[in-house]
Amino acid sequence: MLSVVIITKNEAGHIARCLESISWADEIVVLDSGSEDDTVAICRRYTDNVYQTDWPGFGIQKQRAVDKASGDWILSVDADEVVTPELRSEIETALRQEGYNGYEIPRLSSYCGRQMRHGGWWPDHVLRLFRRDCGQFTDSVVHERIIVQGQIGQLTTPLLHDAFINLDEVLHKVNCYSTLGAELLYQRGVRSSLSKAILKAFWTFIRTYWLKAAILDGREGLMLSISNAEGAYYKYLKLLELQNRQSR
Template sequence: MSEPLKPRAPRRHTLSVCLICKNEADRIEPCLQSVAGWADELIVFDSGSTDGTVEIVRRYTDQLWITDWPGYGPQRQRSLEAASGEYVFTIDADERVTPELRAQIDAELARETVPCAVYRMPWGPIFFGKRLRFGGRYASPQARLFRREGAEFPMAQVHETLKFPPGPVGRLSGRLDHDSYRDYRHMVDKHTQYAWLLAQEKLARGKRTTIFTPPLRFVWEFILQYLIRGLVLDGRRGFLLAVLLSQYAYHKYAALYTLQLSGAKPDPKFAPENRQRRVGGP
């Protein structure tokens, strides 16, 4: 359960929180609790939940759109185009805005002129019930708060990266908690799904690989995550996560190689020109 919201300091600049989801009934409520009553508007795009997610969301906001699933980038762009706040915060159902982060965002938006166009913040990775101290790739700061004008999401099917609006990039120390995986099967299924999408994206961009690349990527990813990015200091969970992230790297390139072997033709929706194409609003 998220901590109750304290009355916030007055903000000079409005804030929209945008969330995309599907079938997240088992964990979306703490996420909603961490932002409802704090943001000036809470915008949710649901792509066809059948587990009660929609009913939970409606308890927290009436700005709910039920849509098809065009991919991660297009769906985030839809939610961004529905926002009206001067600044936007994007969040996922498996994340929670901590009180420290809320207070820091309020302080920035209370200024007469907000000094930065984009703010990064640390993830607080939770892995199978315990917070990681280092987190490997999950320790990378996340650019989640940004000025709406000039911002845009690419049409990427997965791992969509915000196109920043013009202006300085700042950093907040408040943590965005991230409890990504329900269990081991969910983690493996999610990695397999993402690996397949990324392999198709690489194929559409003309990327090629060899039979030797997947195992080499596995080894390099383990060294990177376990030794260089500090998962060795997170004990047994750190070792397990390093192996799973290495498997993810392996699957991406193994999937690409199998597409080459089968003579698969690139899917047009992954083509570079379609990554830049904007979608319409809600």
């Protein structure tokens, strides 16, 4: 039995497409953290297993969703991701095989309408399919991952990811993720300065645009490199702000 788990908050623009793409699963579990749009209503059209709770961070929230599932296998997807019919077929084949307790899936992400093949975005192998009794999410507030005991295989058909639909979404996510990233760094004992924030932004741009060849993705490759640099800059600037606040 396969359970698909999704965490949501204000995903009305994405969630129907996602849910439609995994409507074939034996069970769908949605864990929402206070959506103010139609997300919950849309989800209830596809599953009765819709729950609402607080927001403790990505890792803990995704594990909460797993804990509410009953399937032997878990497929974790985000609200802005789509499982194609071809990926469904490969997943169903993988579930019938022996020897693996988890599978990585290549993820093909789009940025402002363009599927990105460079800049470190492809191939982006993410571990999303695993046996429930062999895997668990880390409790990281951001950049969570799944730890699986046993052999891990790799699928070949990509999971489609609408990472950023437009610039408004880019700016929103840069703001959110830079805040979460700064908090995580602070908890780890990392410290920052204005010069460090500037250098991190500069290096992030160079690495994304030149070293990881985002230049080959045209205009969107340049836009991605700049927004990545902005994310690094604001993350370390917010870390500096945290330091100053705590020292008062």
